[in-house]
Amino acid sequence: MRADEEREFVEYVRVRLPRLHRTAYLLCSDAHRADDIVQQTLAALYVSWRKASAADNLDGFVHRILVRRYLDERRRGWSRVLLGEHRSPSASPGADHGIGERDALITALRALPNGQRTVVVLRYFDDLTVEQTAEALGCSTGNVKSQCARGLAALRGVLTPAESLREQS
Amino acid sequence: MNDEQDLRDRFEAIPVPPTRVTVDALVEAGRRRAFRRRSWQAAGGVALATGLLVAVPTMVIGDPAPPPTVVVAPTTSARPTPPKACQDTILRAPAGVTDVAASGVDPSGRYIIGYHSKGQNFLPLLWTDGVPRKLPLVAPSTQLTSVNRNGVVAGLAEGPNFQYAFRYENGRYTRLRTPPGMDWIYPYPTMNSAGDIVINAKPPRASGSHSGVSLLYKAGSSTPITLPLPTNANVYDITDDGTIVGGLQKDGGADSAYAWDRNGRSRKLESVPGRRSMVYSAEGDWATGGLWPEDGDATPALWDLRTGKLTQLRTAEGPGLAVNDDGWVLADNKLVRDGQEAPLPIPPDQEIRALGVSDTGLVVGHAVTSVGNTIVAPHAWQC
Numbered sequence: 001m002r003a004d005e006e007r008e009f010v011e012y013v014r015v016r017l018p019r020l021h022r023t024a025y026l027l028c029s030d031a032h033r034a035d036d037i038v039q040q041t042l043a044a045l046y047v048s049w050r051k052a053s054a055a056d057n058l059d060g061f062v063h064r065i066l067v068r069r070y071l072d073e074r075r076r077g078w079s080r081v082l083l084g085e086h087r088s089p090s091a092s093p094g095a096d097h098g099i100g101e102r103d104a105l106i107t108a109l110r111a112l113p114n115g116q117r118t119v120v121v122l123r124y125f126d127d128l129t130v131e132q133t134a135e136a137l138g139c140s141t142g143n144v145k146s147q148c149a150r151g152l153a154a155l156r157g158v159l160t161p162a163e164s165l166r167e168q169s
Numbered sequence: 170m171n172d173e174q175d176l177r178d179r180f181e182a183i184p185v186p187p188t189r190v191t192v193d194a195l196v197e198a199g200r201r202r203a204f205r206r207r208s209w210q211a212a213g214g215v216a217l218a219t220g221l222l223v224a225v226p227t228m229v230i231g232d233p234a235p236p237p238t239v240v241v242a243p244t245t246s247a248r249p250t251p252p253k254a255c256q257d258t259i260l261r262a263p264a265g266v267t268d269v270a271a272s273g274v275d276p277s278g279r280y281i282i283g284y285h286s287k288g289q290n291f292l293p294l295l296w297t298d299g300v301p302r303k304l305p306l307v308a309p310s311t312q313l314t315s316v317n318r319n320g321v322v323a324g325l326a327e328g329p330n331f332q333y334a335f336r337y338e339n340g341r342y343t344r345l346r347t348p349p350g351m352d353w354i355y356p357y358p359t360m361n362s363a364g365d366i367v368i369n370a371k372p373p374r375a376s377g378s379h380s381g382v383s384l385l386y387k388a389g390s391s392t393p394i395t396l397p398l399p400t401n402a403n404v405y406d407i408t409d410d411g412t413i414v415g416g417l418q419k420d421g422g423a424d425s426a427y428a429w430d431r432n433g434r435s436r437k438l439e440s441v442p443g444r445r446s447m448v449y450s451a452e453g454d455w456a457t458g459g460l461w462p463e464d465g466d467a468t469p470a471l472w473d474l475r476t477g478k479l480t481q482l483r484t485a486e487g488p489g490l491a492v493n494d495d496g497w498v499l500a501d502n503k504l505v506r507d508g509q510e511a512p513l514p515i516p517p518d519q520e521i522r523a524l525g526v527s528d529t530g531l532v533v534g535h536a537v538t539s540v541g542n543t544i545v546a547p548h549a550w551q552c
Binding site for chain 1: 172173176177179180181183185186188189190192194195196198199200201202203268287290327328329330466522537539540543
């Protein structure tokens with residue numbers, strides 16, 4: 001990669017890294033796996049930077065790589081080793097309702113089937129459209145819509161108390 | 170405020186542990202990947218074109234320096250005897266099925282397990298003597314995780330709000346029961362030639378440090394035997410002589426590699442001071458897994474189960490995930506044979522996901538696009 005191209009890559013990554021890491025963490029629920037997924041995603045991006053940076057939707061392209069890295073980890077079964085060690089932490093609401101609610105949300109998110117969790121994260125954290133989400137996951141827009149509806153319905157029980165609390169305050 | 174906007178706000182507020190990834194490290198990793206890709210294409214191109222024996226750049230076994238968390242470009246080393254190249258074959262896919270991957274092989278090399286997918290659900294495939302077959306579904310996601318030399322398969326069934334392990338034998342699925350309240354099984358069932366299966370289980374909502382149990386299902390049985398192991402033990406594989414491998418956990422992560430018999434008699438496997446260790450796979454007299462520094466990524470390890478002796482493999486990163494009875498190890502999608510990386514040929518612009526190795530030297534996996542990580546085709550390499 002030429003020096004000017006590498007500078008462009010560094011500038012892009014410096015801005016996007018925190019959000020990509022948060023996406024990976026929401027998907028896999030493990031800080032170390034999230035690091036690995038992000039590192040592999042952006043290392044792959046480095047190799048194809050010249051081509052990728054010319055794409056119409058670079059962010060969408062990067063999301064596709066990241067999601068497929070996540071799915072690849074899951075397919076290898078390796079992720080289950082770590083998930084087995086770290087998954088399903090019990091919610092531990094404390095005196096701070098905000099922290100308790102956030103714990104409840106991440107616990108509820110982890111409890112979702114993988115398909116629903118991925119769709120919900122891409123749609124409502126990364127703000128991908130239905131079409132972009134379908135492209136990233138390699139499924140139909142109808143599938144995205146139905147997974148999204150089921151995921152939202154499952155999370156509603158966690159969301160509602162927060163709404164109530166806000167209304168009360 | 171509606172649910173969707175509320176969810177957006179709440180996602181932003183979730184506390185996420187700080188990342189260890191830095192931009193400088195990413196650039197180093199990218200440079201290294203680009204270097205490897207160029208080197209690999211050069212080496213692989215020769216192998217494909219001429220069938221000659223080739224060596225690709227590798228790190229030297231026995232390198233005394235500890236492996237860095239973020240790697241740098243590998244050094245080349247002159248070798249008097251280059252490793253033999255492996256013969257690549259693309260596995261047939263069932264009619265009308267795309268995005269096919271191979272994920273494991275039995276020790277004889279006759280049976281290969283794999284999948285295609287629907288969304289994120291695994292749809293099971295089984296090759297017998299190279300002939301692919303779609304297996305029936307027992308759950309929306311039916312994932313095959315282990316196959317033995319008799320063609321008996323173990324796997325994971327997953328659906329909305331449930332998961333369980335199964336055995337597939339003579340065209341029938343059998344659900345493997347877990348002790349009451351121990352519904353969360355992890356990581357995935359593995360099996361030996363006799364058909365004995367091991368896995369771990371804990372309550373569904375248990376925390377990472379919650380004590381679980383390790384289970385053994387004797388061949389043909391769906392009722393578990395709870396192994397008399399320490400409460401922080403995790404089992405990952407079972408060999409044909411009944412040796413169960415895995416290790417003890419500490420603070421929710423790997424601590425020390427162990428081998429047990431079904432009565433709980435234990436042998437602590439050799440490690441390196443300051444490193445944590447865990448075994449993930451075993452076959453015959455060999456076991457593989459990883460060694461972890463206190464804060465960093467794993468390096469692959471190979472243990473001789475007869476002696477407990479450890480060999481550190483410097484030719485790959487990450488833990489060893491599969492091994493055969495000659496001590497060949499798959500780690501980091503590479504085959505490490507006699508301490509050297511054996512090249513697995515692959516077309517340009519594709520990468521390998523190598524997931525299983527038989528005692529006959531058959532490596533199975535699939536190729537993905539270098540950019541986008543899309544599955545291209547299932548492969549078998551005869552090495």
